[in-house]
Amino acid sequence: MVVVQTKAGGGGTSLVPVSDRVVAFLPYLLPLISGLRYSRYFFAAFPAAIIMLQPLLPIVKIVATLPLGNLIPFFAAYLGVARNQNLSRFCRFNGMQAILLDIVLIFPGLLESLFSREILGITIPYFLSKWMYNVIWVGLVVAFALCAVGCATGRYVNLPVVSEAAEAQMR
Template identity: 30%
Template sequence: MTWRGSITISDRIFSTLVYCFAIFDTAYFGTYLVQQFPAFNFLLLPAIPVGLTYNLVSSLLGPLGRFGSFLVFIILFAAVVRNDRISHFIRYNAMQSILIGILLALGGIIMQFVLMPALRGGIIIETLFNVLFLGGLAASYFSMIQSILGRYAEIPTISEAAYSQVRW
């Protein structure tokens, strides 16, 4: 949907870059699949600058550095999503990237505190990790490709939530 206004090259670039945060969040779930298929490391390359930035923030802030992901969420939400001077296309994609990250974080919490203690590891946990990893990568890369093409990525439920949060 490009009817919301003209989408410049810089809008496309910045909208693509925000999905590097979602890929970084996805990397946690790739441990099993990346061990079996090291070629998947290639798909995690966009997350390297984000990881380096988080490490820098962590070293600068000390004990508060472990909240780097939360700080990035607050900064992206306050400075990008709620900033009316930034184009709708960038704000929408930033919000969608945040929502992908939130879903992955919720999946991680459920896995860590509910499923892993109940199931004590095994094939079911590995399968769920792989599903979250591949789903997060698919959603992120699909959205990146759509952003490069200048289109709004439509992911069921996530896109609707992103539209509802981004003001005109």
């Protein structure tokens, strides 16, 4: 078994097996797939960047054809990883952080719905909507990349606010 030595939260050292690093990474696909709706303006401006999503296409197609969409993978990540006491703390923390990152993505959609003609009678100007979508997408991709590298190296990645909430759920 291949392991990576890392600094644990308390300053000690711990070993993270490769299998745990893979399990810890998989839930991060959930917010990435959920956040695809915010990528349209980014990929319109940078069409060559779509190549980075090619490996995810089969997963995206499966999730899109599921009757409950992201709900099944969400509960699979929550119950199968984040709340599974048989897994290491590293897996559970990363699973919870990924789930909370996915939940954070609900808020821009709520804001967008609030500022619709049907509810407030106000629409978000196109340039502001485009800017907001790009900020959300790029922020999500950066968070995903940081967490993916953290999982691959067996290190905890602390995302502002999200990590604190994940830590609180671990208690």
